[in-house]
Amino acid sequence: MRTRLRWLLAVALLLVVAVPLTILFLRTHERVTRVETLPPQGEARYNPLYVLGQALRADGVEANARPRLDLTAMALQPHDTVVLLQDSAALPPTTARALLDWVERGGHLIVRTTPLTADDAADDTADNGPLLDMLGVDGTSRRNACAPFHVADDVNHVEFCDSRRFDVDPPTGIRVAQAWRDEEHGHVFVRLRRAAGTVDVLADLNFMKNSAAPGVDGLHDKAHRDLARYVLAPNYGKGTVWLVYGTRPPSLWQRVFHDGWPVWVPLLLALLGWLWLRAQRMGSLLPSPAVERRSLLEHVRASGEHLLRYGKAPLLYDAVRQAFLNRLRRRAPTAAALGGDARIHAIATLLQWSHDRVRIALQPPAAHDVAGLRDRIRLLIQMRNLL
Incomplete structure (x- = not known):
């Protein structure tokens, strides 16, 4: 019963829409016969x-x-x-x-x-x-x-x-x-x-x-x-x-050119598009890839700047101090075995430096004292080079 009712509603709706449109079309259009003279073939x-x-x-x-x-x-x-x-x-x-x-x-x-x-x-x-x-x-x-x-x-x-x-x-x-x-x-x-x-x-x-x-x-x-x-x-x-x-x-080529243009014009456009896609461009739309940088000094400098920027300055000082102590153990193991003021006295005697200068170099700087960090690292490098 529901299916029959559904079909009746669809037919009724179709009649309501189609009949006015048909009447409107017949009232607004007129059949006209026109003779067209075609070009010779x-x-x-x-x-x-x-x-x-x-x-x-x-x-x-x-x-x-x-x-x-x-x-x-x-x-x-x-x-x-x-x-x-x-x-x-x-x-x-x-x-x-x-x-x-x-x-x-x-x-x-x-x-x-x-x-x-x-x-x-x-x-x-x-x-x-x-x-x-x-x-x-x-x-x-x-x-x-x-x-x-x-x-x-x-x-x-x-x-x-x-x-x-x-x-x-x-x-x-x-x-x-x-x-x-x-x-x-x-x-x-x-x-x-x-x-x-x-x-x-x-x-x-x-x-x-x-x-x-x-x-x-x-x-x-x-x-x-x-x-x-x-x-x-x-x-x-x-x-x-x-x-x-x-x-x-x-000729065949004339007929292809004049009569076959609906075929060869799209094919020509497709060929030109394919050539454009495959052609070598003078400039790239993507950024140039980064060139690998193989300088060890640049990597070391970049790592140090990174640690310094993010508050890791003590790590830089510890690395330089440890490098000095390692060389001290190889060149003067007796002085390296000492501790406190005795080590400072032995190092100052070995390098012929003042005790205060050696003490400053071996004393860690404050966390945010960038100038002190640079001075101590410079002193440690000088002391390491003199051994």
Whole structure:
């Protein structure tokens, strides 16, 4: 019965506390849904064409991404497409010539001009590289205007801002199929035909890249998707699309440094703490140990001062008097055997001292007469040394 009553009281107390708290929580809090945009993870962190590849795969097109152009590993086939975001100026002439030979067999190459640098503002020339030179493309540093790209829902849309414009004079065997330019600033896009293949040269490929924020740039923009679909049109759906993004994935050490800091920072602090505990200190927190003093004279002096401080002066006198008598027994046993005045007379005769001086030396001083104690000890030592 007691157990049941105890449980009933506990449940009642819980209800009395929980019900008001629940009502208070529901009245003071509101459910809110918020969407958080997380930073890119995995391949999306270092591959600017990752979203384009995902979009192509979703549309049934085979897409492969690579950090660098490698014709041996890629084994390009006719009707394939290569999006070359990598700087084409770094390609050797043999690779550029092999790319154009593949284009002749029906390939589609999409390439951009050399990226602009801070030094290009003062110099109008540019290092185009062997690939663009073979195509007759002459890049400049003119970048003071954007190219209008009007779409139905955004009539003021512009593209290719802050990019390298170019002029084109194709050699024999290459013809211009389509071009997008203005007379003042030069080309932003040109489509060249070489035998059965196509080469698209653009001022930049930013519209194909991943976006920094939804709805701002990249393929999140509808105009960018339309432009990307137009550029990819010649071989779209016919072969593999190779996305050469031109950057390498982060190394193991970079990933450990940026992503593994919750592990290595505590370990580093623990290591530093252990080193601090084990390190040799310049100064000690404890007092230096007392150095052993081995001088017998210091011990004797300290013992005498101790006895004198605590009223044991007669013991000091007795010790000195006994040392004198012991030597007297060895040097003058006859005088030592006497007693009273006879001993004093014999000692005075032996030492050629006055009787009063010997008597004072052999007479114990008062207990607190420090001066008398010193005089008698001095006399006894002199008498002992004269024997």
